[in-house]
Amino acid sequence: MTATEPLPLFPLHTVLLPGAPLGLRVFERRYLDLVAECGRNGRGFGICMILEGEEVGAPATPAAFGVEARIEDFGSDRNGLLTLQVRGQRRFRVARSRARDSGLLVGDVLWCEDAGTPSLLPQHAALATLLGELLDKVGGEYPGLGHAGANLRQLEDAAWVGWRLAELLPLSDEQRLALLQQDDPHRRLDRLLEWMDEE
Structure with missing residues (x-):
């Protein structure tokens, strides 16, 4: 144990x-x-x-x-x-x-612990694009990330993309908690897609 x-x-x-x-x-x-x-x-x-x-x-x-x-x-x-x-x-x-x-x-x-640094799956590419656009708009800690070559690797990291979208999208605390309980970064992105489809 x-x-x-x-x-x-x-x-x-x-x-x-x-x-x-x-x-x-x-x-x-x-x-x-x-x-x-x-x-x-x-x-x-x-x-x-x-x-x-x-x-x-x-x-x-x-x-x-x-x-x-x-x-x-x-x-x-x-x-x-x-x-x-x-x-x-x-x-x-x-x-x-x-x-x-x-x-x-x-x-x-x-x-x-998330296993390694899982790469984004093709079905989640639109989420990375959305995140890049959001980060360009909000600036703050991540100014221009969508166009900064050195940081583009982060937009290919499934876990990072999921956490930043969960931070920036207008989700409820219950939705954020559901993502926190999910160990698989790809499943987190699936949930985000599901919620966005429901809007």
């Missing part, structure tokens, strides 16, 4: 995706302690979508699948609250969880 690894959890009413950025405001003591702990040990924490409960107060019921968040930057807002900029890394599945005395949830997680 694969060994689990303890990972502190930060349940939210949103889904973090691998490679995607997310801004957070931190004010509860349990999460301030979590950030300090991550700073000391150089590790990340897990973000899971809340299925039941709220982001503040009593521990919420998180989804079984989530994504490791790594802190890239921090600061404070005009009210003096800690702000974090994090980025999604590895997917995980929570085998079991427990709450510390502080109310912080800690999951015993199994990491979900």
Whole structure:
């Protein structure tokens, strides 16, 4: 049996995706302690979508699948609250969880690894074209990616194309969670095509 690894959890009413950025405001003591702990040990924490409960107060019921968040930057807002900029890394599945005395949830997680860098299949080529057009429009972190030769390889990576489309398309959190639970990058792209056909 694969060994689990303890990972502190930060349940939210949103889904973090691998490679995607997310801004957070931190004010509860349990999460301030979590950030300090991550700073000391150089590790990340897990973000899971809340299925039941709220982001503040009593521990919420998180989804079984989530994504490791790594802190890239921090600061404070005009009210003096800690702000974090994090980025999604590895997917995980929570085998079991427990709450510390502080109310912080800690999951015993199994990491979900995609196999290698799967190439885009011919039936998904239109999705890569769509992503290139979206990235040209939104710019941001990926300005001009659709025409930047060195980065065209990313538009041939089935996993990367799927995660970026899931990040940029107007999907529901439930749809993003469904993609997060899917191990096969090609199946994720099939789901995206299905949803787009339904629109």
